Amino acid sequence: MIKIPVEGIATDAAHSTKNKITEFQGIDLRTGKRIFYQNLGNKTVNIGEFLGVVEAAKYIIENDYSPRIIYTDSITAIAWFQNKKTASKKKCKELQKAEIFLKTLAWDVDTIEVRHWNNKEWGETPADFGNK
Known part of the structure; x- marks a missing residue:
């Protein structure tokens, strides 16, 4: 029996x-x-995957959303979120702001759990754009 998550926020990004x-x-x-x-x-x-996770964290904090769980299928986004720093070479104001947000509100951000969405077992995340 595959238990697909039914609570939390699912995020995804797409690049065309x-x-x-x-x-x-x-x-x-x-x-x-x-x-x-x-x-x-x-x-x-x-960048899109990471900023989606950061936006979900902001949403959780600003709206006192519960449970404090975010799902993404991006291992990179999870690593960047946990490190509060990206490895992107692109100059991007949004990335800078996201890193500052994560570091400044670390005490609150660290209470949010970011979990990997298992596409193999659960199918695409509900946030998927469906343009593969």
Whole structure:
């Protein structure tokens, strides 16, 4: 019996080389509703995945959201979030702001759990853009 998560926030990003658009979104697993979305312009999928997780953390803190759990299928985003620092070579104001947010509110951010969404067992995350 595969137990797919039903509570928390699922995040995902997509990058279109054709349209030069990187976007991310977050879905409340309990309601299935999109709680945030952003078009970043032409970045990378890793940047989008990371910023999606950071946006979910902001949402949890600002809205006293419970449970304090975020799901992403990006190992890179999880590592960058836990390190509170990216390994991106791209100059990007959004990344700078995200790192500052994570470090400044570390006492609160560290109470949020970021878990890996297991695509193999559970299928695509509910936040997936469906354009593969």
